[in-house]
Amino acid sequence: MxxxxxxxxxxxxxxxxxxxxxxxxxxxxxxxxxxxxxxxxxxxxxxxxxxxxxxxxxxxxxxxxxxxxxxxxxxxxxxxxxxxxxxxxxxxxxxxxxxxxxxxxxxxxxxxxxxxxxxxxxxxxxxxxxxxxxxxxxxxxxxxxxxxxxxxxxxxxxxxxxxxxxxxxxxxxxxxxxxxxxxxxxxxxxxxxxxxxxxxxxxxxxxxxxxxxxxxxxxxxxxxxxxxxxxxxLSGSDTPVPPRRGRARIVTNRKLALHTDDTEQAHVMLGMRALSRHDERRYTLSVLNAALGGGMSSRLFQEVRERRGLAYQVYSSVASYADTGHLAVYAGCQPDRLGEVAGVLREVLDQVARDGLTDAEVARAKGQLRGGLVLGLEDTASRMSRIGKQELNYGDYLGVEGTVARIDAVTAEDVRALASVLLRRPGGVSAAAVVGPYAHDDDLPDDLHEVIAS
Missing domain, CATH: 3.30.830.10 (Metalloenzyme, LuxS/M16 peptidase-like)
Known part of the structure; x- marks a missing residue:
């Protein structure tokens, strides 16, 4: 909406x-x-x-x-x-x-x-x-x-x-x-x-x-x-309007993109289309993203790094544009563990799509978002960025208290419903990218191909 x-x-x-x-x-x-x-x-x-x-x-x-x-x-x-x-x-x-x-x-x-x-x-x-x-x-x-x-x-x-x-x-x-x-x-x-x-x-x-x-x-x-x-x-009577842009027409065929590079690590990113910045569920998406891969207590960090020791860095991220967006998960690992890492990433996404997040995970994610928002107010550059982007993107202003209230209103059920839409199969992982020491797509592990094909 x-x-x-x-x-x-x-x-x-x-x-x-x-x-x-x-x-x-x-x-x-x-x-x-x-x-x-x-x-x-x-x-x-x-x-x-x-x-x-x-x-x-x-x-x-x-x-x-x-x-x-x-x-x-x-x-x-x-x-x-x-x-x-x-x-x-x-x-x-x-x-x-x-x-x-x-x-x-x-x-x-x-x-x-x-x-x-x-x-x-x-x-x-x-x-x-x-x-x-x-x-x-x-x-x-x-x-x-x-x-x-x-x-x-x-x-x-x-x-x-x-x-x-x-x-x-x-x-x-x-x-x-x-x-x-x-x-x-x-x-x-x-x-x-x-x-x-x-x-x-x-x-x-x-x-x-x-x-x-x-x-x-x-x-x-x-x-x-x-x-x-x-x-x-400063003359004339031009009415301030947002720039006209056609809606994004994007082919949604699943893709696996490889960039061959002589690196010590394999870097992988899996993701799917998500919400535009005008979608009212964007606060729910922020909570989902924070709980999924936004910090050391996140589901991805705990499962990939803490429990299995498969990667040093693992996280999720969201990008939202005027008419589309995407949610992605990232991990960097040893090249011979890429298949296992991809499988675990997909397993975590499947679990969240099926069962949602716990009340405790949602509460921690909301606390993380609240803290980041308020701590950012210590710097005038952050305040300028906040009011400037809101005005440019929405032509509206929502204060800190109003933003916190939107975050606090997100429930575990809201997150579960959104996760089931964004992460479920067959609408789950729709694209993956790899940078690493692989000469051809055929050199990538079967587990990674299965993540995209599933």
Whole structure:
């Protein structure tokens, strides 16, 4: 079931208080002309401020001929603007002891700066300058091409990162969500400066953006700084709407993907399609994931590592997108134990699909989620990320107490019902990926083939 998006319907020029807590924290949202949404969280006890400009553009928005453009562009924007060159950008951040960085994901890109609260004007100016005034010069495109290719090489040198990309490609197929965020050597090598500049002009539009700020800041001051930085860009009457994307059309044939690598360990990931981020059962999925493989007391850790000693690292993970998602389990083991490990992973998934989790496991998982959520509030960067992603993804705000209440409301029966849907045969494991010293699929153990065929 899709959640409503009340934030997208807030009138342009208005400001709303979304939450005011007893400790003095206040969350406000304004919608500026042109469609930019500004959301802030005032944290009175903090001495820092984190500014993040979220753009609803990621690797799923790319055409095949520009695969990796969103991430490539993220690099390129730091190379210089109409007001600063790359060295000036670095010097101004270092001069105040701040951090200025960015990251690109499947469905969004974020540019953020963390500084002392007194340096908030600099942070807003730097972030907006880089995002809106970048030159994207041909020479800089060539320079950053080498840097991005090095980053791809680094990913390929990390078996676990490489495994994740191989698994996502296997389970999501040829859909843009299945492609690596970094792109490929071929797509990056062949990408022309004009293609990147075109991607920048078409995709970086105010209605797709959220400016999130958290720390010892004042909402009115943030608005004043944003208006000063953007000036004429804040014109027009564009309505803030989420980016249009077609629903994921993904082939669901079961797949076993192998990436041959001369590693000391075999790395395996098994998984299945799961929930979109708009599905109301996402809190139940979070509890299921935490209990299944989210910590040392989890079912997978106890069974694979503690009881049988088959792997040093074992865990589960969830990814949720606008219209689909996946749940995966991972283990790294000796190559001659891969078949046994795959069998145990499948056995654990079958048990949870059939019997669910115990009340004690569900209670521990909910406690783990609550603790992680609250401890994350100690950092203004985490607070900024939380309010920015909520606004970008949902156009809504749900406070910590509300989120904890959603987690607490999950029951063992809820988890059992969801597990029976996601993990049951034949709808269970729908894709697997392996990175290790195997030359061909036929070299993989029969037990692993049986997991996929079952």
């Amino acid at each position: 899709a959640s409503k998006n009340p934030g997208f319907s807030q009138p342009v020029g208005s400001t709303r208080t979304l939450e005011s807590t007893a400790d003095g924290s206040v969350v406000k949202r304004s919608v500026l002309p042109g469609g930019l949404r500004v959301i802030t969280e005032h944290v009175p006890a903090s001495r820092s401020a984190t500014v993040g400009l979220w753009v609803g553009v990621g690797s799923r928005d790319e055409q095949p001929n520009v695969a990796g453009a969103a991430h490539y562009l993220e690099h390129l924007l730091f190379k210089g603007t109409r007001n600063r060159d790359a060295k000036q950008i670095a010097e101004e951040v270092d001069a105040v002891g701040g951090e200025f960085n960015a990251f690109t994901a499947k469905e969004h890109t974020c540019y953020y700066a963390q500084v002392l609260d007194s340096d908030l004007p600099l942070a807003v100016d730097l972030v907006t300058d880089v995002v809106f005034e970048a030159l994207c010069a041909d020479s800089d495109v060539d320079t950053e091409r080498s840097v991005v290719l090095e980053e791809i090489a680094m990913r390929d040198d990390d078996p676990e990162d490489l495994l994740h990309e191989t698994f996502v490609s296997a389970i999501l197929g040829e859909h843009p969500l299945g492609r690596p965020v970094l792109g490929t050597e071929e797509s990056i090598t062949g990408m022309a400066p004009a293609a990147l500049r075109g991607f920048y002009r078409r995709r970086y539009r105010l209605p797709r953006m959220v400016l999130a700020v958290a720390g010892n800041i004042d909402h009115t001051q943030v608005l004043r700084l944003v208006r000063k930085a953007l000036r004429d860009r």
